Amino acid sequence: MHQSKDREHLALERMLFFSDAVFAISITLLILEIKVPSVQQEFSELQLGHALLQMTPKFVGFLISFFLIGQTWIEHHRICSFLGGYNFGLLWRNLWLLLFVVFLPFATALLSEYYFSRVAICIYSVSFAGLGFAKVSFWHHAIKKHLLAKDSDANQSDRISRRVWATPITSLTVVIATAVGIPYAYCGFTLIPLIALLLDRTVARK
Amino acid sequence: MHQSKDREHLALERMLFFSDAVFAISITLLILEIKVPSVQQEFSELQLGHALLQMTPKFVGFLISFFLIGQTWIEHHRICSFLGGYNFGLLWRNLWLLLFVVFLPFATALLSEYYFSRVAICIYSVSFAGLGFAKVSFWHHAIKKHLLAKDSDANQSDRISRRVWATPITSLTVVIATAVGIPYAYCGFTLIPLIALLLDRTVARK
Amino acid sequence: MHQSKDREHLALERMLFFSDAVFAISITLLILEIKVPSVQQEFSELQLGHALLQMTPKFVGFLISFFLIGQTWIEHHRICSFLGGYNFGLLWRNLWLLLFVVFLPFATALLSEYYFSRVAICIYSVSFAGLGFAKVSFWHHAIKKHLLAKDSDANQSDRISRRVWATPITSLTVVIATAVGIPYAYCGFTLIPLIALLLDRTVARK
Amino acid sequence: MHQSKDREHLALERMLFFSDAVFAISITLLILEIKVPSVQQEFSELQLGHALLQMTPKFVGFLISFFLIGQTWIEHHRICSFLGGYNFGLLWRNLWLLLFVVFLPFATALLSEYYFSRVAICIYSVSFAGLGFAKVSFWHHAIKKHLLAKDSDANQSDRISRRVWATPITSLTVVIATAVGIPYAYCGFTLIPLIALLLDRTVARK
Numbered sequence: 094m095h096q097s098k099d100r101e102h103l104a105l106e107r108m109l110f111f112s113d114a115v116f117a118i119s120i121t122l123l124i125l126e127i128k129v130p131s132v133q134q135e136f137s138e139l140q141l142g143h144a145l146l147q148m149t150p151k152f153v154g155f156l157i158s159f160f161l162i163g164q165t166w167i168e169h170h171r172i173c174s175f176l177g178g179y180n181f182g183l184l185w186r187n188l189w190l191l192l193f194v195v196f197l198p199f200a201t202a203l204l205s206e207y208y209f210s211r212v213a214i215c216i217y218s219v220s221f222a223g224l225g226f227a228k229v230s231f232w233h234h235a236i237k238k239h240l241l242a243k244d245s246d247a248n249q250s251d252r253i254s255r256r257v258w259a260t261p262i263t264s265l266t267v268v269i270a271t272a273v274g275i276p277y278a279y280c281g282f283t284l285i286p287l288i289a290l291l292l293d294r295t296v297a298r299k
Numbered sequence: 300m301h302q303s304k305d306r307e308h309l310a311l312e313r314m315l316f317f318s319d320a321v322f323a324i325s326i327t328l329l330i331l332e333i334k335v336p337s338v339q340q341e342f343s344e345l346q347l348g349h350a351l352l353q354m355t356p357k358f359v360g361f362l363i364s365f366f367l368i369g370q371t372w373i374e375h376h377r378i379c380s381f382l383g384g385y386n387f388g389l390l391w392r393n394l395w396l397l398l399f400v401v402f403l404p405f406a407t408a409l410l411s412e413y414y415f416s417r418v419a420i421c422i423y424s425v426s427f428a429g430l431g432f433a434k435v436s437f438w439h440h441a442i443k444k445h446l447l448a449k450d451s452d453a454n455q456s457d458r459i460s461r462r463v464w465a466t467p468i469t470s471l472t473v474v475i476a477t478a479v480g481i482p483y484a485y486c487g488f489t490l491i492p493l494i495a496l497l498l499d500r501t502v503a504r505k
Numbered sequence: 506m507h508q509s510k511d512r513e514h515l516a517l518e519r520m521l522f523f524s525d526a527v528f529a530i531s532i533t534l535l536i537l538e539i540k541v542p543s544v545q546q547e548f549s550e551l552q553l554g555h556a557l558l559q560m561t562p563k564f565v566g567f568l569i570s571f572f573l574i575g576q577t578w579i580e581h582h583r584i585c586s587f588l589g590g591y592n593f594g595l596l597w598r599n600l601w602l603l604l605f606v607v608f609l610p611f612a613t614a615l616l617s618e619y620y621f622s623r624v625a626i627c628i629y630s631v632s633f634a635g636l637g638f639a640k641v642s643f644w645h646h647a648i649k650k651h652l653l654a655k656d657s658d659a660n661q662s663d664r665i666s667r668r669v670w671a672t673p674i675t676s677l678t679v680v681i682a683t684a685v686g687i688p689y690a691y692c693g694f695t696l697i698p699l700i701a702l703l704l705d706r707t708v709a710r711k
Numbered sequence: 712m713h714q715s716k717d718r719e720h721l722a723l724e725r726m727l728f729f730s731d732a733v734f735a736i737s738i739t740l741l742i743l744e745i746k747v748p749s750v751q752q753e754f755s756e757l758q759l760g761h762a763l764l765q766m767t768p769k770f771v772g773f774l775i776s777f778f779l780i781g782q783t784w785i786e787h788h789r790i791c792s793f794l795g796g797y798n799f800g801l802l803w804r805n806l807w808l809l810l811f812v813v814f815l816p817f818a819t820a821l822l823s824e825y826y827f828s829r830v831a832i833c834i835y836s837v838s839f840a841g842l843g844f845a846k847v848s849f850w851h852h853a854i855k856k857h858l859l860a861k862d863s864d865a866n867q868s869d870r871i872s873r874r875v876w877a878t879p880i881t882s883l884t885v886v887i888a889t890a891v892g893i894p895y896a897y898c899g900f901t902l903i904p905l906i907a908l909l910l911d912r913t914v915a916r917k
């Protein structure tokens with residue numbers, strides 16, 4: 094019996110490790126999209142500095158995606174620290190979640206290249222919304238199938254149930270904001286941590 | 300004695316972890332094959348949208364491979380949750396299995412580029428069949444050498460013994476279907492989860 | 506209660522593992538920046554040898570970064586072996602640290618391409634200084650929030666508190682050295698392990 | 712005391728996991744060197760097949776490196792399953808070992824591109840010899856500093872002490888064989904598993 098528990102634990106750990114690895118590779122691949130600028134053979138320091146400055150949208154895109162993926166990983170980490178078991182439905186939902194994580198480096202590269210394009214912003218925020226919905230579905234499946242650890246704090250898991258909606262809602266807001274104007278869309282991305290914070294406090298107050 | 304068991308456990312964990320990492324990298328590298336489209340400097344949103352639409356075969360190839368590798372990982376996960384030990388024969392069989400996992404991003408890129416070519420479909424499905432046969436050989440070695448955990452459910456391990464044949468059989472079917480016509484080949488890929496489901500139910504009924 | 510401790514342990518492990526994966530990918534991506542030289546179809550061995558010799562700055566940059574990232578990983582490993590718990594502040598500080606780890610392959614590629622440029626050396630050493638400061642902030646947060654394991658050696662943790670300053674101080678020295686002359690900057694990089702050694706001994710003497 | 716042991720165990724585990732990740736990334740990056748062939752828009756299946764056949768040296772190089780890195784991983788796995796502790800000397804030796812693992816995808820790409828060149832074969836086999844010597848140094852450090860687990864089989868660890876020499880010796884043989892003629896060099900690579908087998912048996916007979 095004890096051995097069987099150990100193996101259950103190992104199987105759960107593997108799902109987490111596999112996810113960690115996908116998150117880690119995805120977050121690191123972001124840098125591969127930023128190529129070293131090529132300037133003429135005889136160049137001044139000024140020209141290199143200028144070439145790097147012109148790459149600003151790439152660096153900004155890299156930073157936005159790094160922290161959005163990072164925040165998603167932290168949230169995945171928090172959610173999974175409540176898990177006490179798993180089933181194959183959870184593995185599949187996790188795979189869906191990872192699909193969007195894997196897709197993000199492409200969406201980021203597209204956004205960095207065409208940062209003034211509505212199509213690019215939409216693809217980026219839709220794929221981020223997809224990630225958010227996959228996370229919601231992952232968490233609700235865990236609750237519905239009683240996969241949370243028995244000693245987990247009900248109050249805390251309630252807070253997560255709310256907080257988990259922050260990403261999909263904000264991302265959809267960004268999609269709508271894009272219709273109004275591109276600068277509004279970029280403001281939208283900064284809303285994600287703010288909404289998350291608000292949801293956290295609302296629950297904490299009760 | 301207890302310490303020695305711990306180390307056996309750690310050694311088994313390492314094999315699983317190494318496999319997880321290879322699966323994770325392979326599944327994430329798929330996105331590297333999709334490059335951001337380059338359109339003229341002054342372009343309309345329509346042109347970017349059009350350029351992205353033309354990349355549909357790449358996205359479809361990405362999705363097919365993502366879920367086939369993902370499903371293989373889930374199956375590997377299921378199989379290995381039965382393991383109670385390992386030997387060097389198992390490590391080698393696992394390496395063979397990973398060879399095909401590593402090869403799949405190339406096969407996918409080839410299929411995405413030449414999706415209307417029999418050569419490309421054959422290479423893709425043959426490498427997927429190879430992955431399937433490696434999985435069969437891995438599982439049968441584990442059974443033959445009594446590497447399953449002592450408390451593992453005989454009924455469940457019987458189900459796996461059947462289910463494990465799903466991928467190689469379907470993949471070979473696809474190779475044959477390609478000879479008849481390319482559309483049949485693509486239908487074949489969707490058969491993999493269906494056959495897996497059927498094999499599962501056949502065993503469950505008994 | 507015991508189960509809750511297990512999950513706390515697993516959550517800490519995940520943070521370490523995620524970091525390990527990012528370090529590992531970052532250190533391996535360094536090699537991707539070194540492309541196989543392309544020489545004419547009919548070439549002598551001499552020409553290939555010559556083409557490879559001309560790539561010396563790339564190999565040197567690869568070696569410097571490999572060992573600097575490697576040393577940082579070892580230091581991260583040492584620091585984290587003192588941890589007994591974690592909080593979300595620590596996860597965020599770890600994410601900041603990883604941001605610089607992920608950025609280093611780009612900084613290395615830039616340095617290898619423009620190894621005679623002050624701009625490139627500055628970007629490289631500033632990003633290394635950033636990594637160093639993130640490490641300091643990670644460690645001091647762990648101490649301030651009492652996240653060290655209760656049985657950890659106070660003497661040893663004091664040594665780390667000093668040693669952790671080695672990287673940011675040296676990197677800033679390199680930035681200043683660049684203003685004086687480029688060769689001085691390269692000497693600066695070799696100072697990092699030396700200063701680390703000195704700090705270690707100063708503490709050991711007490 | 713028990714907690715401290717747990718942390719020691721976790722620290723050792725981290726070294727293994729970090730190594731696993733580097734091995735896994737390195738073995739998977741091999742496929743990135745094989746690019747999808749680009750043929751003319753209107754092409755026959757024959758032309759695609761022909762283009763793929765011309766890539767045979769790339770596939771052969773991929774296979775050789777995959778199994779050499781795989782075999783090295785299995786050996787690393789075997790060696791480390793004897794470890795009961797670690798020190799910072801071991802971490803550094805492990806880092807040296809990983810340096811050569813990280814370098815191998817470049818050496819493979821070079822060999823695949825210039826498979827008829829002595830320079831390329833030498834670089835490949837010298838880097839493989841370096842990997843072998845790093846492994847020897849890793850193992851002997853573990854023995855000298857009494858880092859093996861107390862319950863490990865002395866007979867088995869003796870076998871490893873011999874077997875560990877197989878890679879460096881064969882690789883140096885290949886370097887010498889290259890001086891005689893290139894076909895001899897390729898024969899040399901197949902010697903690695905054979906010599907490993909012979910060393911194993913010699914020890915087993917005693």
